[in-house]
Amino acid sequence: MSTPEHPSTLNKVVVIGGGYAGTLAANHLRMRADVGITVVNPRPEFVERVRLHQFVAGTREATVDFGTLLGEGIRLVVDSATHIDTTTRTVRLASGRALDYDYVIYAVGSTGAIPSSVPGAAEFAFDLAEFEPAQRLRARLAELPLDAPVTVVGGGLTGIETAAELAERGRAVTLVCGRALAPSFGAPARRAMSTWLSRHRVEVVEDDMVREVRPDAVVLAGGGVRASALTIWAGGFGVPRLAAASGLRTDELGRLLTDETLTSVDDDRIVATGDAAAPSGRPLRMSCYAAGPLGAQAADTVLSRIAGTEPAVISLAFSGACVSLGRRTGIRQLARKDDTAVNLYVGGRMGAAIKEVTCNFAVKRIRREARRPGSLIWVKGGPRPEQPAPGPRGVTTP
Structure with a gap:
């Protein structure tokens, strides 16, 4: 990876965001030699977001040197984009700098989503969707006695993995699911999760949600008040407002x-590309699984436009999802190509091994793309049904 200014004769592409999708897209763009590629990222290191629950629990680090991931000639700018000026074709940065572009790949990813509508949540709850909040959460955990009650809010995969990781480390954990535990998984896989969590003394609260967060407790919509020395909010994701x-x-x-x-x-x-894209207003599931193929497809669109050819439509088939239950157990849920779960899963140590291979592969495929641009392959899906065109130009959907 090098950092000189790009010659003016190159097609200048600014990739905003150095996550799974943006980093792979930047490497994929190197299929053409006349493309000058700049990655703008607020951190000097790549964050393995799928490892943040481990980072919080102290079982693994979650950063990787960009120098091992970005291909030769890609310029990394450690800064935050604050505005895309489509008239002057510049990306303005928090530092006051501006980057000229011919094309932008918008790969800002997703963020935590602690709701302002829940009293006390913004003040007292922690999230772990990004590295800096995860650092604060890890430091807070280190201050707490092992038997201090911890509440994890959110029955999706992030909440489950966080609750399981902490429980395996001996923490007293309550998991408040809202509607249900892992609603995107099949019934057999959900039962296996529930059994594991029960054996590790995680109290799972379904069909209830947190109505208020206090410094030392959570108040449930059903009226219950539960002691909580630390509340972790894993109830969904938001997206940066740059667009x-x-x-x-x-x-x-x-x-x-x-x-x-x-x-x-x-x-x-x-x-x-990635979590920040809504093709036809029907975004794909936010996931590391989708990020790599979407990154490659976004880069292909830019390369097609440079070449003067018609870009291809996106095509991606899902095959399921993985969840870790501590370090020795996992579940690999199988799914149809449209991402709907079937009643088949792989569990236990084999499930854990599959999850670990999946996490490792997410980084390895970025490195491979740096060595051999265009090497990424993925399972293609069928064409997505056509939808009505969006409203008038310049109108943001409410």
């Missing part, structure tokens, strides 16, 4: 609205 702040249309969560080639509906010089 909306730049006058680009987004969905209700803030994901950039694109067509099926991942091109912004407002500007064909801006291509979105």
